[in-house]
Amino acid sequence: MLELAILGFLYDTPLHGYELRKRITALTGHVKPIAESTLYPAIKRLEKAGLLERATEPGSVAAPRHVLTLTEDGRHELRRRLAEPAQRDITDENRWFTLLAFLRHLEDAPAQAAVLRRRLAFLEEPASFFYEGDRPLSAEELDDPFRRGILTIARATSRAELSWLRDTLASLDG
Amino acid sequence: MLELAILGFLYDTPLHGYELRKRITALTGHVKPIAESTLYPAIKRLEKAGLLERATEPGSVAAPRHVLTLTEDGRHELRRRLAEPAQRDITDENRWFTLLAFLRHLEDAPAQAAVLRRRLAFLEEPASFFYEGDRPLSAEELDDPFRRGILTIARATSRAELSWLRDTLASLDG
DNA sequence: CAACAATACATCGGTCACGAGGTATAGAGA
DNA sequence: TCTCTATACCTCGTGACCGATGTATTGTTG
The missing domain is CATH 1.10.10.10 (Winged helix-like DNA-binding domain superfamily/Winged helix DNA-binding domain)
Structure with a gap:
C-alpha cells in the first residue's frame, strides 16, 4: 500500500x-x-x-x-x-481507500468500473463479524454493546458505500 | 492485533x-x-x-x-x-474493531468508557484525507469522484460511530 | 548567541506477517 | 481402491515495517 x-x-x-x-x-x-x-x-x-x-x-x-x-x-x-488489485486491497478499508485515492490515474472508465464492481461484489456478500453456526448475527441479536457497535458502524459504512458505488458506477457506465 | x-x-x-x-x-x-x-x-x-x-x-x-x-x-x-491500547489501535479501524470485540472482558465500566473516550477524541479531531494547505477539504470541493467517495464514506462511518459512542458512553456512565 | 525546530536523508536490529511447502490421520465419494 | 476433503500442526525464506539513532544544514526564538 x-x-x-x-x-x-x-x-x-x-x-x-x-x-x-x-x-x-x-x-x-x-x-x-x-x-x-x-x-x-x-x-x-x-x-x-x-x-x-x-x-x-x-x-x-x-x-x-x-x-x-x-x-x-x-x-x-x-x-x-490499480487495474489488478489483490483481494486484500478490495476487502481491507485502509488499502481500498489508498487505491481509491489514485484510481483516477487509470483513465479508462470501464477499467475503473471493473475495480468498483469488485468492491461492490465484496460488500454485497452476506458477511458479519459474529455467527451462530453459519448464520450471520445482526446487531440486535447481540448482548455485548461493543460488538453491537461494530455491527452498527459496519452497517452504516456499508450502506453509504453501496449507495456511492451504485451512483458512481451509473455515471461511469452512462 | x-x-x-x-x-x-x-x-x-x-x-x-x-x-x-x-x-x-x-x-x-x-x-x-x-x-x-x-x-x-x-x-x-x-x-x-x-x-x-x-x-x-x-x-x-x-x-x-x-x-x-x-x-x-x-x-x-x-x-x-484492552485498558491501555496503543494509539494505532485507536485510529486504525481494523485494530479498533478487534479491540471492541473483546472490550467486554475489561469488566470495569469506567475503564471501558475511558477507552471509548479515546476513540471519541480521535473522531472529533478535524481530519481529512485531502488538504489545501492546512485546511481539510470537504467532499464537495473535490473533482475526483473516487476521492469524493472516500470522504463520503468516511463521513458516514464517522457519524454513525460518533452517535453510537455517545449513546454507549451515556449508558456506561449512567 | 545558544538552543531548538524544521528540513532532508540514511542505517540497524528486531518483530511480525506471508506464501509455499511439508507431515499425518480419518472419513466420503468415485 | 483411490483420491479428495477436512482436520490438525509445523518450518523456512523473504519481505515489510518499526523505533532508535545518526548526520548535516538553515532559520527562529528566547
Missing part, C-alpha cells in the same frame, strides 16, 4: 522524499502513520525495481534533496496495480 | 489452534484473512511469554490437538492491552 501511494503521488509530478512523506502523512497519517524508516527503504525498493529514478538537487532550505521521478515502467506498474 | 484476538478468544474458554483459527477467520477473515503460518508462530510467542499453556489431547477426528489455556499472566495481559 505504501508503494502504491508512492507511485500514485509521483504519477502527477516528481517529488523528493521529504515532500512525499508529508503527502502520505496527510493522506493516511491520521489513521496509520508511516515512519521515515519505512518510507526510505520503500523508495529504494522501487528504485531498484526500475520504477523510479532519483536526481540530486541542492536543498532549497537545508540538506540536498533526492528528486524522484517515475520511469515509464513505474507509470505502467501503477496502472497495473 | 492477532495476539489480542488469541488472548480474547481464550479468555472465554480453552481452544485448540485449529478452532482458534476458525474463530479468528469468522471475526476478521472477510476483511483481513490470517494465514496458518502467522497463527501458529503467534501462539508460540504467547506460550514462550508465559501467557498461555498447551496440553496435548487426542484429536477427535484426526491429528492430536494442542489445547490452549490462558495463564493468570495471560488474563492479566489481555486486560492490560
Whole structure:
C-alpha cells in the first residue's frame, strides 16, 4: 500500500522524499502513520525495481534533496496495480481507500468500473463479524454493546458505500 | 492485533489452534484473512511469554490437538492491552474493531468508557484525507469522484460511530 | 548567541506477517 | 481402491515495517 501511494503521488509530478512523506502523512497519517524508516527503504525498493529514478538537487532550505521521478515502467506498474488489485486491497478499508485515492490515474472508465464492481461484489456478500453456526448475527441479536457497535458502524459504512458505488458506477457506465 | 484476538478468544474458554483459527477467520477473515503460518508462530510467542499453556489431547477426528489455556499472566495481559491500547489501535479501524470485540472482558465500566473516550477524541479531531494547505477539504470541493467517495464514506462511518459512542458512553456512565 | 525546530536523508536490529511447502490421520465419494 | 476433503500442526525464506539513532544544514526564538 505504501508503494502504491508512492507511485500514485509521483504519477502527477516528481517529488523528493521529504515532500512525499508529508503527502502520505496527510493522506493516511491520521489513521496509520508511516515512519521515515519505512518510507526510505520503500523508495529504494522501487528504485531498484526500475520504477523510479532519483536526481540530486541542492536543498532549497537545508540538506540536498533526492528528486524522484517515475520511469515509464513505474507509470505502467501503477496502472497495473490499480487495474489488478489483490483481494486484500478490495476487502481491507485502509488499502481500498489508498487505491481509491489514485484510481483516477487509470483513465479508462470501464477499467475503473471493473475495480468498483469488485468492491461492490465484496460488500454485497452476506458477511458479519459474529455467527451462530453459519448464520450471520445482526446487531440486535447481540448482548455485548461493543460488538453491537461494530455491527452498527459496519452497517452504516456499508450502506453509504453501496449507495456511492451504485451512483458512481451509473455515471461511469452512462 | 492477532495476539489480542488469541488472548480474547481464550479468555472465554480453552481452544485448540485449529478452532482458534476458525474463530479468528469468522471475526476478521472477510476483511483481513490470517494465514496458518502467522497463527501458529503467534501462539508460540504467547506460550514462550508465559501467557498461555498447551496440553496435548487426542484429536477427535484426526491429528492430536494442542489445547490452549490462558495463564493468570495471560488474563492479566489481555486486560492490560484492552485498558491501555496503543494509539494505532485507536485510529486504525481494523485494530479498533478487534479491540471492541473483546472490550467486554475489561469488566470495569469506567475503564471501558475511558477507552471509548479515546476513540471519541480521535473522531472529533478535524481530519481529512485531502488538504489545501492546512485546511481539510470537504467532499464537495473535490473533482475526483473516487476521492469524493472516500470522504463520503468516511463521513458516514464517522457519524454513525460518533452517535453510537455517545449513546454507549451515556449508558456506561449512567 | 545558544538552543531548538524544521528540513532532508540514511542505517540497524528486531518483530511480525506471508506464501509455499511439508507431515499425518480419518472419513466420503468415485 | 483411490483420491479428495477436512482436520490438525509445523518450518523456512523473504519481505515489510518499526523505533532508535545518526548526520548535516538553515532559520527562529528566547
